[in-house]
Amino acid sequence: MAGGTGAGLVDGAGVAERFDPFGDAYQQDPPAALAEARRHQPVFYSPLLDMWVVTRYHDIKAALHDSRRFTAANALEPITPLGAEAREVLDGYGFAPGPVLVNEDPPRHLPRRKLLAPPLAAPEIEPLEGRIRDLVTGYIDAFADRGHADLIQDLVWEVPAVVGLLVAGVPEEYVAQARGYAVKMGLFTWGRPTGEHQREIADQVGRWWTLAGELVDLLRREKGTGWIPHAIEMQREHPDVISDNQLQNMMMSGLVAAHETTTNATANALKCLLTQRDAWTALCADPSAVPNAVEESLRHSTSVLCWRRRTRAAVTLGGVRIPAQSPVLLMIGSGNHDADVFPDPERFDIHRPNAKRHLSFGIGSHACLGAPLARLEMRIILEELTRRPPGLRLVPGTTFTYPPNASFHGPLQLPVEWD
Template sequence: MTQTQSGCPMSFDPFGEEYQQDPAGALAAARAHEPVFYSSELDYWVVSRYADIKEAFRDTRAYSAAIALDPLTPLAPEARERLASYDFAPGPVLVNEDPPLHLRRRKELAPPLAADEVAKLEGRIRDLVTRYIDAFASRGHADMVDDLLWEVPAIVGLLVAGVPDEDVERARHYTIKMGLFTWGKPSAEHQVEIADQVGRWWRLSGELVDRLKREPGRGWVPRAIEVHRQDPELVNDNHLQNMMMSGLVAAHETTTNATANALRHLLAEPGVWQALGEDPSLIPNAVEECLRYSSSVLCWRRTAVREVVLGGVTIPAGGRLLLVIGSGNHDERVFPDPGRFDIHRPNAKRHLTFGVGSHNCMGAPLARLEMRIILEELTRRLPGMRLVPGQEFTYLPNASFHGPRHVLTEW
């Protein structure tokens, strides 16, 4: 099971420098010769082609989402003890549960994240982005991650969740640790540090839910609290706390990474930044190409419910799958010349970055709105912005959540 068709073991390290710098390139050989292969190091079946990834997402009877939020690196006993000291009780939320419960909950919880509802926030988001740009526009240089992208999606995510403004500041500092907890490869010592932060975020999530129960508002979590009161079996207290905890991570880190990736590549292409400033109608499709070309979510996971055949390979019941979205988005069977960054690509929106099927990301309309507004305001205000020459782009050693730590710019 560990052999490729050529008789050589297929090597794959999702924490290595090759994958971090060029995720699609790291799996080019797999896409060409062994699109589904078993990694003994990870104990996962790695899936690299678009069609196979899409099939695993869509077929919820054959593939379970239950492991989607499990730590990719097993936790050391000390880390588990630290989490237990916080009464950490992870439970199923929309992203890691299966039908029919998933579909029932999604139907009830989705309305606040619908595109028409999210569109009502455009003015507030644009005002927020403008204030941040005002703080550095006259300076002539900025780190787009530290000065803009780290904070704005966090604040927007908390606002959409319904968190009161006065709690935004303390809540946003915890979300980065969840990405490392789920997708990283920390040492046993680092796991304890991360577990402590996750535990603190768990407690704060519970406090925020309790506050929203006492002081009703508008947003995703207040909607869930309303459902909880009407049907406490469908949405219980544990679900509310897990919703608050995981939902804000998804709203924050993935959008931060997606926009940082976008700026890196848009500014690297000669003439593209100027073209977007001259014709903002190009920005929505440019956003889709950025999401395809440099996915902010590189992979996702499923478990085979029964023995299945995927990509011509038999996967046993209970086999764990790593669906490498960042590879599927560069599958030449779907995207001609996939290594070329093209803001005019006609089928860019077919990317897998937001998933497909019943687990398609509910936050996609919000992410698209934020990215569009940020690009509209930056190209309008800073038409001469460029990347600082010679900088190196570095990434956290993380198998899925992917974006440069810094994007240094000047104008």
């Protein structure tokens, strides 16, 4: 195991022993929790996770680019190993997680990506702006006369779920059911559930697996529009490149990416803006700054704090030798606060000139296909909220809580009020 090699590299300051991605310090301020590591021990072995942790921007970028020395095969493995009872529950549903774009390597990865990418490209997504804006304004209409709202429950939880499922091609009558299952996948992959909770989540994941298969079959018969119908058509033309198992896994993992990450990214952006009132006031005065504010929010408070790779052979990263076949945790949220790339990184600056250099959508051949859609949704939501309701502000004394999740990160509540 990696632990036998890594233990001797833990320094006296105890960076590795203190690292706990499920602890309160990390949940409240993930980049700050790794500030000491960035300065003094940017690559270290975590005995808690039995993983090597990488905290600086250029090391993370190098690993994401290097498919020769790092494999993506472990990207979707549960960070908390499943117990025997949870595995038995999944086996009962015939759950068969297979490679999708996020966890496969060359040479298979690029041909499949080229076939699947077109419906999510920016030119295909931009015509959805009017429909998404109508959806957003409709949700705002529902609470605009109330004087108070929870922006998570009343807006940013709802919009990405509806948009993501519709872009995927899921019929509207299945949206609510599919959304409920898709949320469980984030905790399944990145959470730390107890044994009993693992069994409960495994049952929900199994049900989602079953529904995903049924939805693929439905879309194959009815030939709708959207990402999954496009993938089905690509399978007809290239059956050697896209399998039934991949379609079913795409339905599952794609909807998690479309919903939870965009919800959290938007919630984080609103939290940053509303807790730093000068930024919100400036944005309301000049909505043309919204696109760069979106990028700065993604940099400052990313919704995807970390991602994974595994070394194919022994490698040296950040001056530290990592053994072969070692799991590596790439701390994207920490890399986005690397002072060598982003001066004064803790400062939230909606006019930061290089904000878009963030790593929040990945980089290289595994860069997130859904980035144009996420950016569009975030921009529209911020634009509409800068218009109304007037005087929008956080409820005084608000404290923020987060789900115990090592990667998917966003506040559970965002209570606001206005006059």
